[in-house]
Amino acid sequence: MTAAPASPVDTHCPYCALQCAMRLTPAAGDGGGTDAAPVTVSPREFPTNRGGLCRKGWTSAELLARPGRVVHPLVRQPGGDFAEASWEEALDLIAARLRAARAEFGPDAVAVFGGGGLTNEKAYQLGKFARVALGTSRIDYNGRYCMSSAAAAANRAFGLDRGLPFPVEDLDRARTIMLVGSNPGDTMPPFARHLEGAREADGLIVVDPRETTTAKLTHAGRGIHVQPAPGTDLVLLLGLLHLVIAEGLVARDYVAAHTEGFDALRRSVSSWWPQRVASVTGVPVELQQRVARRLAEGGAYIITGRGVEQHVDGTDTATAAINLALVLGLVGSADGGYGTLTGQGNGQGGREHGQKADQLPGYRKIGDPAARAHVARVWGVPSESIPGAGVPAAELLGLLGRPGASGGVRCLLVHGSNLLVSSPDVGAVRAGLQALDLLVVCDFVFNETAALADVVLPVPQWAEEEGTMTSLEGRVLRRRAAIAPPPGARSELWILAELARRLDAPSSWPTTPSEVFDELAAASAGGLADYSGLSHARLDAQLAQGRAAYWPFPAGLPETSEGTPRLFADGFAHPDGRARLVPVRVRGEIADASAARTGDNELTLITGRLLGHYQSGAQTRLVPELLEAAPEALLEIHPATAARLGLANGASVELSNTRGRVVCRVRHEAGARPDTVFLPFHFAGDASVNRLVGGATDPVSGMPEFKRTRVRVRAAEEVTA
Numbered sequence: 001m002t003a004a005p006a007s008p009v010d011t012h013c014p015y016c017a018l019q020c021a022m023r024l025t026p027a028a029g030d031g032g033g034t035d036a037a038p039v040t041v042s043p044r045e046f047p048t049n050r051g052g053l054c055r056k057g058w059t060s061a062e063l064l065a066r067p068g069r070v071v072h073p074l075v076r077q078p079g080g081d082f083a084e085a086s087w088e089e090a091l092d093l094i095a096a097r098l099r100a101a102r103a104e105f106g107p108d109a110v111a112v113f114g115g116g117g118l119t120n121e122k123a124y125q126l127g128k129f130a131r132v133a134l135g136t137s138r139i140d141y142n143g144r145y146c147m148s149s150a151a152a153a154a155n156r157a158f159g160l161d162r163g164l165p166f167p168v169e170d171l172d173r174a175r176t177i178m179l180v181g182s183n184p185g186d187t188m189p190p191f192a193r194h195l196e197g198a199r200e201a202d203g204l205i206v207v208d209p210r211e212t213t214t215a216k217l218t219h220a221g222r223g224i225h226v227q228p229a230p231g232t233d234l235v236l237l238l239g240l241l242h243l244v245i246a247e248g249l250v251a252r253d254y255v256a257a258h259t260e261g262f263d264a265l266r267r268s269v270s271s272w273w274p275q276r277v278a279s280v281t282g283v284p285v286e287l288q289q290r291v292a293r294r295l296a297e298g299g300a301y302i303i304t305g306r307g308v309e310q311h312v313d314g315t316d317t318a319t320a321a322i323n324l325a326l327v328l329g330l331v332g333s334a335d336g337g338y339g340t341l342t343g344q345g346n347g348q349g350g351r352e353h354g355q356k357a358d359q360l361p362g363y364r365k366i367g368d369p370a371a372r373a374h375v376a377r378v379w380g381v382p383s384e385s386i387p388g389a390g391v392p393a394a395e396l397l398g399l400l401g402r403p404g405a406s407g408g409v410r411c412l413l414v415h416g417s418n419l420l421v422s423s424p425d426v427g428a429v430r431a432g433l434q435a436l437d438l439l440v441v442c443d444f445v446f447n448e449t450a451a452l453a454d455v456v457l458p459v460p461q462w463a464e465e466e467g468t469m470t471s472l473e474g475r476v477l478r479r480r481a482a483i484a485p486p487p488g489a490r491s492e493l494w495i496l497a498e499l500a501r502r503l504d505a506p507s508s509w510p511t512t513p514s515e516v517f518d519e520l521a522a523a524s525a526g527g528l529a530d531y532s533g534l535s536h537a538r539l540d541a542q543l544a545q546g547r548a549a550y551w552p553f554p555a556g557l558p559e560t561s562e563g564t565p566r567l568f569a570d571g572f573a574h575p576d577g578r579a580r581l582v583p584v585r586v587r588g589e590i591a592d593a594s595a596a597r598t599g600d601n602e603l604t605l606i607t608g609r610l611l612g613h614y615q616s617g618a619q620t621r622l623v624p625e626l627l628e629a630a631p632e633a634l635l636e637i638h639p640a641t642a643a644r645l646g647l648a649n650g651a652s653v654e655l656s657n658t659r660g661r662v663v664c665r666v667r668h669e670a671g672a673r674p675d676t677v678f679l680p681f682h683f684a685g686d687a688s689v690n691r692l693v694g695g696a697t698d699p700v701s702g703m704p705e706f707k708r709t710r711v712r713v714r715a716a717e718e719v720t721a
């Protein structure tokens with residue numbers, strides 16, 4: 001374990017993918033055993049955050065000393081209570097149950113669920129542990145809930161997925177930025193500084209059914225807020241593409257030189273004339289024309305977010321956004337592009353190094369014989385011993401607790417994910433977790449999932465550990481330890497090595513982050529996400545000299561190199577160097593927005609994030625200042641809809657459907673659509689919105705549909721009356 005330095009340490013925020021730069025100054029003494037934060041946080045000047053932090057970043061050190069931390073291994077006793085245990089006892093118990101499950105039902109009876117907040121080293125080691133030590137195909141992670149649709153769309157269009165294929169600062173020069181289903185004004189406020197150039201050019205376009213903080217940045221003539229009916233983003237994007245083609249705005253030379261499939265794409269959007277799009281989306285023809293023409297003026301970026309991606313057609317919607325960007329000649333150009341805003345702290349790196357069910361390190365495909373052979377050599381195992389592709393997260397959770405003899409999962413290891421709050425259909429997830437033979441949760445806070453565990457293992461958190469993170473723009477960053485972890489905590493790298501030893505696993509299991517990174521770099525060599533030219537020492541040297549490091553960063557780059565800040569300038573990652581224009585179509589029935597379903601108490605529920613909380617809220621709900629600012633889930637509802645349903649501002653409301661019931665209070669929001677309500681997903685218990693969200697997933701990416709759930713809404717008094 002790294003000793004705590006006494007001097008200030010430069011690192012990055014523990015929360016979102018913007019990875020704002022901060023300095024941690026250890027407090028006098030060790031701060032241990034008190035409620036006082038053991039470090040002081042101050043922002044650092046850095047290209048992505050420009051010296052800014054949001055309130056989550058400012059208060060991040062609070063969590064280091066909170067009572068909610070786990071500081072000893074906990075083992076559930078026969079009577080149901082937890083008792084402290086030694087590491088030997090806890091690990092022996094886990095290993096014995098894993099052995100028993102594998103012996104009785106085979107390796108796929110054991111599953112691993114990872115997280116997009118884990119460092120690159122931990123994400124890599126977790127993927128290796130699943131395949132080599134457990135021999136299971138069943139590993140996936142909570143990034144499946146965030147990034148998978150945009151990743152799938154980018155992979156099929158560009159042959160490569162990197163959230164932003166350009167540095168964030170490029171946005172400063174944009175004339176036009178169209179954010180589609182993204183609300184960085186709340187989710188990553190310092191990012192909003194990069195929207196200023198477009199605002200000054202009156203060119204910020206925000207597509208969102210809600211009048212979010214970001215949408216309000218378009219006010220006063222600074223841009224356009226487009227409010228399509230929920231779930232109609234795909235139609236809107238198809239309509240914009242139709243307009244671009246119909247009005248002769250296509251970048252013909254670019255399309256001819258850099259893309260494949262334009263003719264089929266043109267035919268696929270021919271029936272999406274503006275009046276038809278208006279009738280489906282509710283977006284007037286004139287507004288569609290303004291947006292299409294503005295995007296075609298040059299200097300434009302199109303950026304998608306979870307608002308359009310977390311749908312059963314999320315991959316197709318992201319694909320439609322990419323098609324639009326390609327047809328306008330933006331992608332890979334000097335002054336335009338397409339990107340998606342990754343959410344979790346290491347949502348980018350976490351999906352590159354083997355946590356995904358179908359991937360090996362370096363973005364290699366697990367079904368590719370050459371990829372398997374390469375990784376097997378690095379791991380020192382036969383390539384045939386590496387399992388094939390597993391199943392995506394929601395499908396994996398559906399197997400929890402089912403009979404082992406019929407392919408069910410009997411044991412689950414959870415690392416850095418509070419899946420009992422963040423997963424769809426949490427009622428079913430709870431039942432699955434309770435039916436397991438073994439649930440192990442590795443975390444630094446005692447979250448809702450840990451409360452159901454058989455064993456809880458305490459691990460260090462961000463200010464106590466070394467490692468690397470990869471930001472939303474593919475920039476590899478160093479996470480550095482400022483203080484020592486609590487004496488009872490052990491790093492995941494050590495835990496996985498100890499379990500591997502107990503399971504007689506082949507290969508070697510280093511526990512030092514820099515050693516694990518070196519192995520990761522070797523495993524990624526030659527892959528799409530190539531880190532082979534990087535090491536902790538090289539990253540430290542780069543950063544000391546003010547140089548960034550963007551992947552791909554293959555071995556042999558000169559000392560002055562920053563890797564690959566901008567992708568696609570010299571071609572795309574498909575073998576012929578050309579992007580694919582992939583025609584997509586609307587599946588299922590199309591509702592007519594003019595017949596807004598406001599005549600009864602059934603509305604469309606959108607879920608999302610608040611400024612003061614992060615993901616499941618397991619961390620931020622423990623920070624007094626953040627909890628005080630947003631202590632409960634409030635249902636955002638249009639005042640007219642609220643009046644029709646008899647819901648005064650602050651009244652208790654019940655939302656229900658066939659999956660469950662949520663009770664919370666309402667907040668009137670004049671900017672909301674009358675047919676839509678919004679509830680944040682950071683809260684547990686009666687207000688856990690994922691009780692209502694179903695298990696439908698995108699057929700390509702496996703991403704659950706969090707953004708479109710039909711619910712009955714009524715005053716809570718009616719329920720008890």
Ligand code: SF4
Nearest residue numbers: 013015016020054057
């Ligand atoms: S924007 Fe994200 S990275 Fe920056 S301080 Fe806030 S939570 Fe941290």
